[in-house]
Amino acid sequence: MKRYRGFFALASIITLAPILFPVNYFVTVVGVSIAINALIAVGLNLLMGYTGQISLGHAAFFGIGAYASGLLTTLLSWNPWLALLVGLLATWLVAELIARPILRLKGHYLAMATLGFGIIINILMVQPTHITGGPDGLSDIPVLNILGWDIDSDIRWYIVANGALLLGVWVALNLINSRIGLALRAVHGSEVGAQMMGVDIEKIKIKIFVVSALFAAFAGSLFAHQQGFISPDSFSFHFSIELVVMVVLGGMASKYGPIFGAAVLTMLPETLVVFEDYEVLILGAIMMGIMIFLPQGLWVGLSQKIKPLFIKKTISVEPAGG
């Protein structure tokens, strides 16, 4: 149970926050966005942090999930859950298809290829105006319904989005602690080394790419229903970058870092509202500053300083992570 201590701490924070601050805008409204972004970041962290493969196009998978839900429920009036399922299937297919050639690339080439993929998908959302609504997007996406329970208020969304996040974290934790998790870290350490130890690196990279894409697509479906409106802007290159920043800000290959990163980055524009014009500037400055001065990320950097205060003399055998 020890390895799940962090998970229970996270679950407690999520449960207590709305009880302690029931009408706080940052909890019930921003909290939903944080949970959705954190869900994508947790998935992306599996790929970036644990496997060491960068993706500058993850907003595309988020978008595929959102557009699948949006299009199927509005144009064809499908049941939202069926639409969500189809969205996940579509994402699986696309991710599986591009994963093989894309993950053969490394470093800058991989960055460029994923970036290109993200931009292509974004253009496909903008261009067929008669289907996707073009730059204006889709509106009137129906509310989600769980067993006769309409999810139509902030607090209900808070419960659903954070429930989804906890589910995602649980899946990720189990993955990290399994044999696959060990193989992932071996691939990160040295691909050739991992191969020598009998890890099928191609297969494992593809598998984790697909899993992280599914995380994003699931979050996308939730996002579409929660907002009731989607437009291509939410799934642009810029959002892909923000996702990467969330993972990096928290600290790569840290179990809870990405959630911290997502919380910080989601709250940032809300707190910077007074400096609206400076938002872009500050985001850029934060990205540079963190990478130059705290390359391990804010979360890992801080928790390494705080941990010794609470835990005395336990020799940690766990690999990097907080």
Next chain:
Amino acid sequence: MSDVLLQSLITGVTIGSAYALVGLGFAIIFNVSDVVNFAQGEFVMVGAMSAVSLLAVGVPFAVALFLALVIAVCIGLILEKFAIEPAKSATVVSTIIITIGASIFLRGLALLIWGKDFHSLPAFSGETPIHIGSATLTPQSMWVMGVTAVLVFLVHQFFNRTITGKALLACSANPIAASLIGIPVKRMMLFAYGLSALLGGAAGLLIAPIAFTSYDAGMMLGLKGFAAAILGGLGNPMGAVAGGVVLGVLESLGAGLISSGYKDAIAFIILLLVLFFKPQGFFGKAGEERV
């Protein structure tokens, strides 16, 4: 039909020249420092926007262009000094994020200074086009192609004929060995960023009379330049130039024959195909991973 092709070819080579200059800058920086500079496109934007502002306050045209280039070069030097140099031991992912951060920062700065309006520069020498069949060639297009050709030639000569150029190549081959034989590697890095900012700024000035410029115009141009550099084989400066022209032509052919809305998608699909089937680019050498 052939007229469409000819017109696409002219447009393609013109815009491709801009990609070529940006790609050349990418290649130079990558060669010297192993960094892919995602802020490359911002040099283009800074160059064009500065010129627009300088003209607006009454600076003579030629002086405005010159000062705009100086500003772009300064931005390049500042970027190297304050963002790249302090993060020396950074990994690939870190440098990607630093330079993307720098590009977002510059974009934010441009938004504060210039707002969200679109701007344009007047053409360098008149607007009377030359007709070739039913296709047209504007004087500005000729400026773009001509100046690009001259700049590329100069860069080529610089690398092959001057001591500084060869020193720069030595830094890219092996920085430690280069510093052992007395090459000031740090200053060379600074020089490389300045040079590539100069090329980016020049590209911005050249195409500003054709394409509108705005605070966020740099991003797409930067990415296309990156694509050009990869098509040519990362780290091969002349390959990047060829890659830029090829990308421009294919993109504008696609726009002419299919639909202009999908222009950018076409560019990136070509890029993905090249990466999938010929990852070392057209002129790059195949690399191998060392354990």
